[in-house]
Amino acid sequence: MTQKKVLTIAGTDVSGGAGYAADVKTFEDHDLYGFCALTTIVSMDPNTWSHRVHHVPLEVLDEQLETALSLSPNTVKTGMLPNEDVISRASEAIKKSDAEFFIFDPVMVCKGDDTVLNPGVVDSMQKELLPISTIVTPNLVEAGNLAGMKTPKTVEEVKEAAKKIYEYGPKYVVIKGGTDLQVDEALDIFYDGESFYGLYADKLEKAYNHGAGCTFAAAVASNFTNGLEPLEAVKAAKAFVASAIKHGSQMNEHVGVVRHNAYNKVGTVDVQVKPL
Numbered sequence: 477m478t479q480k481k482v483l484t485i486a487g488t489d490v491s492g493g494a495g496y497a498a499d500v501k502t503f504e505d506h507d508l509y510g511f512c513a514l515t516t517i518v519s520m521d522p523n524t525w526s527h528r529v530h531h532v533p534l535e536v537l538d539e540q541l542e543t544a545l546s547l548s549p550n551t552v553k554t555g556m557l558p559n560e561d562v563i564s565r566a567s568e569a570i571k572k573s574d575a576e577f578f579i580f581d582p583v584m585v586c587k588g589d590d591t592v593l594n595p596g597v598v599d600s601m602q603k604e605l606l607p608i609s610t611i612v613t614p615n616l617v618e619a620g621n622l623a624g625m626k627t628p629k630t631v632e633e634v635k636e637a638a639k640k641i642y643e644y645g646p647k648y649v650v651i652k653g654g655t656d657l658q659v660d661e662a663l664d665i666f667y668d669g670e671s672f673y674g675l676y677a678d679k680l681e682k683a684y685n686h687g688a689g690c691t692f693a694a695a696v697a698s699n700f701t702n703g704l705e706p707l708e709a710v711k712a713a714k715a716f717v718a719s720a721i722k723h724g725s726q727m728n729e730h731v732g733v734v735r736h737n738a739y740n741k742v743g744t745v746d747v748q749v750k751p752l
């Protein structure tokens with residue numbers, strides 16, 4: 477096996493934009509071998525696009541994790557972990573594995589839906605996953621929950637949230653402000669425990685962004701696995717996902733999905749990094 481291996485512990489999204497499909501497509505695009513232990517099955521009501529989330533039975537997850545660990549992943553990433561039991565299983569599996577990196581995407585909300593899937597998960601994430609994370613990649617809502625504060629809306633509030641999240645033990649924190657911070661560009665903020673860096677890209681007029689969060693975290697996982705330094709890994713992941721958003725497609729009246737392979741097939745997008 478010459479390719480390095482990345483395991484994602486995640487759900488499926490039947491639209492193919494987010495979830496494990498986004499992860500595995502993104503790993504493939506970084507020349508990595510991707511595989512998945514499935515936690516949840518998500519479908520959408522075609523009329524309202526509200527999400528219907530079904531859990532994979534715990535014993536079935538246990539069997540998958542047993543198989544997955546026997547394949548010795550170099551890196552583990554997590555996506556949708558729907559409850560405390562699944563979070564504990566993921567945490568145990570990561571500790572048992574010899575993986576060098578753990579990329580924690582603390583999925584709590586799906587695009588367009590601001591309600592946290594299950595508020596009980598926040599506490600488990602803080603105690604069981606943040607302490608073992610190489611890097612955690614929350615959006616603003618998720619960052620507010622993990623930090624125990626209101627959803628941050630300004631750069632100063634994001635910095636405060638990053639510091640609070642860092643106290644739980646991850647080596648790095650990157651908070652995806654995206655287009656929702658009160659600045660002219662799409663801004664994500666990286667923190668290594670000492671310094672803050674802003675990652676800036678142009679805001680896009682029409683953004684096909686379903687799957688963007690999963691794709692960004694999967695690209696971060698890929699870049700760490702491929703040996704990039706943390707800030708470089710995050711910068712390259714932002715360029716990867718910005719291109720995916722720019723070149724995505726409208727699937728129906730409800731959803732526009734990212735194009736996971738746009739970075740390699742169409743082209744990159746400029747990302748600037750500046751100390752904050």
Ligand code: PXL
Pocket residue numbers: 486487488489490494495496516518527555556583585586587687689690
């Ligand atoms: O984008 C978050 C997300 C993650 N994982 C699965 C999803 C979604 C959103 O729809 O369905 C499986």
